[in-house]
Amino acid sequence: MHREVTTVAELRRVVGEPDHYVANKVKDRLSAVQRDWLAHSPLGFVATTDAQGRVDVSPKGDPAGFVHVIDDRTIAIPDRPGNKRVDGYLNVLQRPQVGSLFVIPGRGDTLRINGPARILADADYFDAMAVKGRRPLLALEVAVEEVFFHCSKAFLRSDAWKPETWNPTALPSVAQIAKALRYDWADAELEERYCEENIRRALY
CATH class of the missing domain: 2.30.110.10 (Electron Transport, Fmn-binding Protein; Chain A)
Structure with missing residues (x-):
């Protein structure tokens, strides 16, 4: 009810x-x-x-x-x-x-x-x-x-600020999530696009 x-x-x-x-x-x-x-x-x-x-x-x-x-x-x-x-x-x-x-x-x-x-x-x-x-x-x-x-x-x-409670790998990576939403991209292309190093290059 x-x-x-x-x-x-x-x-x-x-x-x-x-x-x-x-x-x-x-x-x-x-x-x-x-x-x-x-x-x-x-x-x-x-x-x-x-x-x-x-x-x-x-x-x-x-x-x-x-x-x-x-x-x-x-x-x-x-x-x-x-x-x-x-x-x-x-x-x-x-x-x-x-x-x-x-x-x-x-x-x-x-x-x-x-x-x-x-x-x-x-x-x-x-x-x-x-x-x-x-x-x-x-x-x-x-x-x-x-x-x-x-x-x-x-x-x-x-307990958001307790590192021992963090488990970021429990979910797919950003590239894997993008793959689930965009079937027309190759896995390697997505991994390259969404790796942290590449994202950091474009921050500013």
Whole structure:
């Protein structure tokens, strides 16, 4: 039997009410410790929606500190060469509101930043986001409407940062997955295309 939750009242009956601190921890500007978090984070995720409400989440990563803090109310996330699908950017052109989450490997807590975004092809801070002499192709500039730290329970439950729990070979390689989806490519061609060495050559 399914028991669907369809109202706020039902939801609150199941999960209860947050305590005062949790309910009021959301701010509209970065604090010093949140700026410091971004300076040490090498990885983030950006969620967007299109005009029909369909959601996309895209990972963003670079050396730690890749997010450029313009001021306490604005950040910029660089974009590097990729597969050219630009799903998230197409969504931002339709609905500018984005949600983002930034992680630090080994830490269970995360930093969440939400707000309206715009896509820039150049700005006076692009040089500051260069890696290996390569400026970003684009930047997603986000106005901070909501910023807050999220607790570590999900990472603690999953043991995500414990190497002894990792088993990446339990699944097929990227090349093998591509082969399952594209029957017209030879195995050797796929292995060459998706080997880490080749992917790293095209990172910037």
